[in-house]
Amino acid sequence: MESADLHYGHGASDAQSEALWIVSKQLEQSPSETLEQLEFTISEELSQKALEIAKKRIESRQPLAYLLGEAWLMGVPFDCTPQSIIPRSFIAELIVHESFEPWLPADGQVLDLCTGNGSLAVLMALCYPDLQVTASDLSLPALALAARNLDRHHLSDRIELLHGDLWEPIAKQDLQFDLIICNPPYVNEQSMQGLPPEYRAEPREALAGGADGMDLIRQIIASASEYLHERGALVLEIGNEYDHFQKAFGHLSPIWMEVSAGDRQICLIEADDLRH
Template sequence: MDRAVNENSPSPDRTSNTASEPWTVRRILDWTTAHLEKHGSDSPRLDTEVLLAHARNCERIRLYTNYEDVVTEQERALMRQLVQRRANSEPVAYLVGNREFFGLDFYVDKNVLVPRPDTETLVIELVDEAQKLTNPSILDLCTGSGCIAVSAAANCHNAKFLATDISKPALEIAQKNATSNGLSNQIQFLLSDCFDQIPAGTLFDIIVSNPPYIPDAEIEQLENDVKQHEPRLALSGGKDGLDFYRRIIQQAGGYLKDNGLLMLEFSPEQETDLQTLFKATGKYTDVRVKADLAGRARVIIGQKLPILK
């Protein structure tokens, strides 16, 4: 790239003895990787590949099959903008407008959290349980980008979903992702703060959620790309991070069928507190925890006790 990314960034022309060398794919990959590493990216090469592929409108593999191609001025101009924003900690997914999750493509922007690989553990457990049922009804609370409901629907064609969120922009993004993945016929969407707008008497086989769970005092300790760019509404779990869990665990019993399942993602250090919350209600049995691929506690599942008649 033939000029500095911003006024404070070192120009490649000043840091290289080959200033007259064309800006090929290879040269841009190498320079930008070093630049993003210096600015704190924990995956500078991957970030660079994703951004350059986006700027060139090609698949990442094409960067290496066309390694010595000279990048056009239009592509370099877009790349400079993207790199400057990434150097300011803006998430790559927001810069390119999408994130892959569970083998599907999701549109994301500043109104929703970027889907994380950890959440795939929750989807795996949800799909496993849903596939045991005939025409299951599933409620996804705090749906955000819709990644949980959409991914599960793609793997449970006989299931029907209701996905809720308190944020209208987030709900619109979830609807967009359901449509783009061809699953809008399986998923309904409702603007609601948890259960508030769900009609009384509506019962589900499974309720699932990845609610906000960061303690408020810890938000400022998060990485810059999270605390500066991702929506605080989707992060803040109250003083101890458990506000949403208390509400959901207490209220879910009124919306679950007998023997229905409540499935929640959580941060590993919250395991003991969540076990206590489930047991304290007296409404659940067979409370169990599932680990993610790294072996950390990630998903808690409780089965609603049948109501004695």
């Protein structure tokens, strides 16, 4: 796999990490469990299956998560299909490190807008056991996958899934939240044209953000304050679109959140700022 022209970033950063992921799947372990073992034995049958998966990965250029039907985010497994992008949001780091104080009380209300596979909503519910969690998406296939992940983690009774276009299902129920998190489509048009096959395998509508990447983000920011409590906040992931974001929203005063990818990937905008 190291010699193949592959691109990574869907839960593994290099060929060795993907190889470990393939082996751990055959051993029915998490990648971290397999990594902790100094030695392990894999049968000839499982070894052959692992080699077949590696071969298919190289030949098809499909993301490994789709081939395995599973992805890991912050040590938590999620069902994964081509109907939704693969879990990898940096917002997950902020969730598990409980970085949303003072905006999110322990028993507060949170919305995962554009939830996709439901991974961020699941992490919210796991890390904050007293939260009320809502998750919404326009894609019915993505919501079906999210429902599977809620069921997998026994959270179907704690997370409400809503279907609709952006704010539509929220407005229908007249809901407000302490925190809204969102990993929206934000890739600009020029960058979309240069994506490697692994990324083009994901649903285009979950990635493409228009000419400057800000098409959907404009709609989100325009109305977010209507669905936030007085001291609430909106958390947006914008990837590598910092310059485009600043050009489009220079009137705002976002708080840039530090994650492993730096401090220009995720911003928090307070409700008061959104209302001005």
